[in-house]
Amino acid sequence: MSLRAVSKHFDDVVAVDSVDLDIGDGEFFALLGPSGCGKTTTLRMIAGLEIPSAGSLKIFGSEVGPLPPNRRPVNTVFQNYALFPHMSVADNVGFGLRMSKTPKADVARRVSEAISLVRMGGMENRRPAQLSGGQQQRVALARALVNRPKVLLLDEPLAALDLKLRQEMQFELKQLQREVGITFVFVTHDQEEALALSDRIGVMDSGRLLQVGTPEEIYDAPVDRFVADFIGRSNFLAGTLEAHDRVCLANGDRVTVPSVADGVVSVGDAVQVSLRPERVMIDRAGAAPEGHASLEGEVATVTFLGNSIVYRVALDWMTIEVETDHRPDLDRHEVGDRVAMWWRDDAIAVVRP
């Protein structure tokens, strides 16, 4: 599936701004972003529920942009599941097959296959209102998968479930995707869900697709401040890119950074350095090993979180958050202590401010 310069305007509002995206066959792809970032609109355009204002949308090489939803090889699992309340589970699952005029015998067989695939055997005659949230979710999955779509779209599929059920369904969803082997595209605002489930993630904000990559790439090498901030926590040190692998920080220190990819920022630009709290080492002032960029400051607060301790260290130009393991072999620092902080050169990322 490929999107080229796809945009969607609602009157004057730009919901999706020139998105380019390729999703491979059999991939589990997450569109991640805060509410209102355009991720759901993008999904709805793939489903055919919105028609793109501009751009091209291809599925397996054929243009589907202006096609109505009933003529696309995709099926959707809606956020509220949208099960037909007046039909039994079996009738819900068989709806798509009946609409596409599948022979009756095939309908019955494929419906029962789909129902057992999502482990809902024995519930065929129940109405949706008689099912729990997790069961409704499974029926919605079966109703979409029974049509053997080329792409399955999921709109915040787990948002309506409570935490425990959500974790269970995450696992099941992943399993299911491996079993059926079709492309899953799902929309979520939950970064952990996206990291845990997907092969690749596309991060969106204000209608723009900021970065696409594997969960590790997105976490370790964000290219945009928004991406680094939205996924996990991060410190942002302002500076200027002096060379493709060197940044001059706002306090005048020079730090070595991993080579910046072309097109993200260029030499001479104002940039920010993203520094994950758990990647920062901390020790007594003056104890920083040679050969590392280091900063010194005074501990402002100490927060104990059980398995870890979060220090907020005040420098004279900013505050840095450091997260360390809570282990007996590590010194504990107290409020007011002078400390040194350092990091490996590859532990940071240069991002667009």
Place this chain on the structure above:
Amino acid sequence: MSGRSIAPTTRWLLRSNSALVIAFLYAPIILLAVYSFSGSRIPGEWGGFTTEWYARLFDDSRIQKTIGVSVRVALVSTVIATVLGTMSALALERFKFRGRRVFDALLYLPIIIPDVTMAVMMLMFFTQAFDLVDLLFGLGLSKGFATIVVSHVAFNIAFVSVVVRARIAGMDATLEQAAADLYANRWQAFRYVTLPLIAPGVLGGALLAITLSLDDVVVTQFVAGPGSTTLPVYVFSLIRKGVTPTINAVSVIMLLASLTLVAGSVALQRAQAVRGRTNSE
């Protein structure tokens, strides 16, 4: 209120109030029914039990004819008004189009304006329209069955639309999107998803329309032609000649018909509600 003790005076006042309200509402109906079995010609005088008036009613070909007209008008106008009312409700709830707000406001007009105004409007409309048709095609049309049906459709669309809209508003629009996503075209999505879900509203609207059509006197009287009088209009004309117990008998039968329709619609809604409850358990 329950559980809190009420002062005896208050209790007494409340009870008398209820008694009075019920008496006001139902005493005339009971009197009407009782005197329809009275043997005396003079209304209000008991002349022994008889079913003569009912028998006379069923012999009266004039009354039977008007009943026939009433029923046909009610059925035809209800079917047309239900289809058009449901369509306009769908248009207003599901689509955005130019002039939507104006259409919305205009649709409510027949509910608000007085019957007499509606009646005069319809009468003038038909007079002008018939003149125009006569001028253009040389066809001499006259008022009758068709004009009554058109007038009843005109005011019933509004009522059907209001009832159906309430039902559509309570329905999740993503269900229709889900149907489209599952390869249903517009018509199939309506036929298999929207219509079954709004059916109670459509049926409720239809029952309301049939009741209003059967009851209408004012509008019908203006647009009826010779030979096509409905039952209520005929009864009204009989009263001018003096009240006879036959009118009582006719009224009782109309009352029973209305009660049956209302009871039917209530039973239907209750069945729907019960099914909804068992579903959610």
